[in-house]
Amino acid sequence: MSTLPNSNNRSAEPLLGEEGFLQIVDVSKKFGEVTVVDRLHLSVRRKEFFALLGSSGCGKSTLLRIMAGLETPSSGRVILDGQDITDLPAHRRPVNMMFQSYALFPHMNVSANVAYGLKREGVARPEREERVREVLELVQMGAYASHMPSQLSGGQQQRVALARSLVKSPKLLLLDEPMSALDKKIRQKTQFELGTILQKVGVTCVMVTHDQEEAMTMADRLAVMSEGAIVQLGTPENVYEAPSTRFAAEFIGSTNVFTGTLAQDGGSALYCGELERPLELGFAMANARQGHAVQVSIRPERIRLSLPASDAQASTNNSALGVVEQIGYMGSYTLYYLRLPSSRVVMVHVPREILVAFDHEPDYGDIMQLRWSVRSLVVLS
C-alpha cells in the first residue's frame, strides 16, 4: 500500500515536458456571494497527466469548466501554450472535454458523434471519415461505428466519448470524473486502458476526480483541492508519503493524526495527551519554542504490531500499548483498530505475510504493542 503501483508507468521516467504549458494565473470564480475558486495558481507541463483531487464542492469541477471555457472566471487568466485563452469562447478553444455523463448525442450514431467536432471544423468528408475510423480503432470501438449510444454498455460509451474528445487532436484534454459512471468492477481495468490510450496519444490531460486511488494510479502529478484552493501539489508518491496538511493526509489514503506539544525549546520530542510515551520526531525543531503545537501523521501500514515485551527496554518512545477492538480482513492486509489506554483508537494495517509469522493472529481483546519508526512520522503544517 505504501507505494501504489503506477499502472501507466509514466512517473517512472523523468518528466521532460516543458513547464507552464497550461497556466492558471490568479483565477477566482464567484457565484453570487459564494467563492468557488479562490485566487488559484496552477501550472501544468506539456504532455503531463494532471489530476485535481477533492471532495464535492471543493471547486475542482468549476476549475475544469473554466479551462474548457464553459465557465468564465470572475478574475485571473488562463494561458495555454503561450496563448491567453481567457476570453476565447468554448467553441474556439483547442481544448476538448470528456463529460462525466459522457454527453453522447443520443440522436446520432457512434461515428456521427465522433465526426461532430470535425464537421464543425469543416474537415472534408474523406479526411473526416479516415480520422473517425482511426480514432475508433484506437479505442477499439471500430466495430460499433453504426451503433446508437443507447445500444452501448457504460464502458463502451466511455470509449466513444474519449474518441470524440480526442479526434480533434486538442492541445488539452479535460476528463471530468471519467470513472464515476462505471461499475467498481471494471473501473480498474478501464483506468489501465485509458492510461494506455492517453500515453499513446501523448496529449496533455487534466482530470478531475474525488477518488484518490484513481488520481494516484493515473496521474503524473496531482493537486489536492479544498474550498477553492490547492492544499498540496506533487507526485502521488510525494503527496502520500509527505502530506503537508492534515486535510491532505486524511484525504489521500487513511492515516492516524496525533497532536502534541514540543517538550522543550528547539527539541525533537512531543508530549501528546493520547500517548503515554513522548513522540520522538527524529529531528530538532530548531525555531520552535517549548509548548509549540505540532500535528503528526502516521500511516496505518507504517505501524508494526508485536506481542507486548515484558522488559522495560521494549517500552521506548514511539510505541504504545493497545487493545484490539476491531478486525477487518482486507485480503492482502488485515485492518486492526486498537484502543490505547487514553481511549484513543489507532488504525493499523498488517500485511498478510507478516501476520502469518505470528504464533497466533491477534484476536479481539488481545493486548498488542504498537511501534513506529522515526521515518514514518510526517509533521503536518
Add this chain to the structure above:
Amino acid sequence: MARTTQPFYQRALLRWMPGAKGWAIGLPFAFLLVFFMLPFLMVLKISFAESTMDVPPFTHLLVLGQDKLTVLLNFESYLTIVQDDIYFAAYASSLTVAFFTTFFCLLVGYPTALLIANARPALRNLLLMGIILPFWTSYLVRVYAWIGILKDQGLANRLLMHLGLSDTPLALMHNTFGLYVGMVYSYLPYMVLPMYAFLVKMDASLPEAARDLGAKPWEVFFTITLPLSLPGMSAGCLLVFIPSVGEYVIPELLGSSQDLMIGRVMWSDFFNSIAWPLASAATCVMVALLLLPMAWFQRVQNREPQAL
C-alpha cells in the same frame, strides 16, 4: 423489488384496497367511456338518422313492429356533406386555420419555452406562473377582452394613433388578423407547457458538449437542441392543432363573418336548421379527419432516433 421502492402510502393503499391498482387505471377509463365515448356513439347514431320535425328532431335507427326489428341507416347526411361544396370549403378553411395557428404557436412558443427552461429556477417559476395564470380566468372572458383591445376605438388603435403611426383606426378584428391573434393567444399555453416540460429535463451537458466540440451557438441549436426536442414539439402541436380545428368562439367573436369554419357550420345546422343528423355527420367526418394527423404524430413520437 418494485414493491419495496414504492412510497409507504402506496403500500398502505394496496394493503387495504388490493384492487387499488386496477381502480387507478380503471377510473379514468370509465370516465372517458361515460363522458366521451358514449356521447360520441350517440352522435354517431344520430348521424345515420333522418331529420324530422318531432322532439327529438330525428328518427330512431331501430324500429320494432309486427315481429320485425328494422334497422334504418340513413346515409343522406353523409351524401350531403360529400356533395355540398360548403362542407368541403368549411373543412378546408378549418384545417388551414388550425395549421397556421399551430405554426404561429410553435414560432412563438418554442423560444418562450426555451427561455423559461434556461432561466434561473426562481425566475422560471415566475415565468411559468405567467403562462398558467390566464387559465384562472374564463376563456370566454379573455377572448372578449381582446375585443376591447382590437376594436376601432380599442387600446391598440388608440395607441397606434397616439404614436402617430396611423391617422385612422385600423381594422384589427373581424378579419383574418383578429382571428389569428385570438387563436394564437388562446392556444399558446398548450404549446409552451409541454415544450417546457420536455426542454427542462433535457441533459444540459449535451449542448455544452457540442460547444466544447466547436459548434457555434446557432449550430448547437440546430444540430442538438432542435432535433432532440422533436417529441416535445409534436406533443405541443397536437395539443394546439386538434382543438383549434373545431374552434367556434374565437372565429365568431374576432374573425370575419365570411370565414366559413366547420364549427360555425355545425352550429347553424344544429340551431338554425334543426338538422341534427347533418350536424352529427359533419362532426363524425371531422373526428375522422383529426385521427389522421394524430396517427401520424404518434408515429413520429415512437420512431427510433435516426443517424444524422
